[in-house]
Amino acid sequence: MRTPRWITTAAFVIAGFMVLPTLVVIPLSFTTRTVLSWPPSGFDLRWYEEILTDRAWQSALVTSLQTGVLTAVCATVLGTGIALSLSRGRYIGRRFFTIAVLAPMIVPTVILAIGAFFVFSSWGFRGSVVALAAAHTVIALPLVIVSVLNSLSQFDRTLELAGYSLGAHPVRVFFTVTLPNLLPGVLAGAMFAFIISWDEVVISLFLSSPRVRTLPVLIFSQISSGVEPSVAAAASLLMAVTLILLIGTRIPAMLGRKRKRLHAHS
């Protein structure tokens, strides 16, 4: 049965509704006006210059990058371990563990944010990049796990067996056979983890201090108190980094496909 044309048209209109509204921040970030108003006029890079030279924006940018990288590293290492443990380990409570590691997807972020606020405060651990990364790691873990499990489900274990039978030590098999084959999933997971940390607001709001706060926290506080076009520039920057990383996530997948094709040919 063919899809009627009007439904297809409707779908494209909805696609416009999903993508276009956000793009208005880009022209706004180049406005020459000092007050945020529509339509923007002229073309000026001063707002980008401001966020890249102003101390507050600079330090927020650095904090965001540090937190994102630390989150990506921790979530990827821990998440890959958990994924391997879930798919290959056999122990009591594995089902419960599965639910526990995926639970951060279901628990509302606000609740996690105040919980982390209480606990981290009592440890004297709040207001640091490490604290932010620790909380971000928890919410990024499920995505890394899902991503690695995906790779694991396509992984041919006879390759490992070949390694063992050739006399390689299990650790060596892991690093030379298992991990390289899982790499597309692991790298995609790392990118997802970075993006989650890069965009996260609510938890960061509670764990930030005036000296250590992320870019989204600064943007949020600027939105709450009257708005300057520098916010639009920061928002555009946030968007650009996310998009670049998203395109980046396609690359490991493409490499994986290429490798598979090479295998098929050899």
Next chain:
Amino acid sequence: MAAAVTSSITTRGSRGPAAPRGVRSWWGLLGLPGGVALLFFFILPLGEILVRSLTDPSPENYLRAVTSEVVRSSFVTTFVVSILTVAFCILLGYPYAYVMARSRSAVAGILGFCVLVPFWLSILVRTYAWTVWLQNTGIINSFLLDVGLVNEPVQLMRNALGTVIGMTHVLLPFMVFSMYASMKRIDLGLERASRALGAGPIRTFLRVYLPLSLPGVYSGSLIVFVTSLGFYLTPAILGDAAKPLVGQLIVEQVNQALNFGMGSAIGILLLLVTLLLLALGMRFAKFEDIVGLRGDQ
């Protein structure tokens, strides 16, 4: 993506050729560091909220929360906003997923891309962009005033309308993913059979396609509804500060009123409602479909 979780968990090592004995028993331990991190940074914080809700100063927090007019009306507002959000997501998501599931690769690819972009873009940026559209000096009001349709700006945000628009925009991708997954599984031969037996296109849709696509609608609605319940960011920017959603109320209690016990109690109530709804919803939707979601903000 979610289906892959369960399938790869269930097809574990036992099926393939066996690794050396010692290796087999070590795999489980690789989850230990992650488990410890989860304990310290996830389970302890949640436990702390529970303890605070009962001891800061006493379990009466719950009594005060349940009897408080503010808390009750906040839960009502949250439910109304969430239901409206689900309704709009179904309305927009269904035709979208329908076309995406049934089109040739080019159209499906474009639509797939258009739903992935907002999914990954910052909720903060998207919500902020909506203020540019909806505020009194925003794009929509400027247009309406210029054309002369209205004499003064229409209130489009700082109310439930703004919240619902923003939340629909944020959550629509979840609905589309869920519907698409279930529509992609429908065997199109059933439609041909229905048409061959003399049913018209509308009848075929209503009697064959629609019922088969309902599981995706259910799980999508559940995801969107449950996620809406805990929203903070979008209502904080686009909503009415005088009528906070539960998420805003919790932040208010903890951040401004410094009423930690009360904030914790409301948090636990929100968590209980969320879990209860998930448990109920699981009768209609699959767990793996729900797990595909990315948390709020």
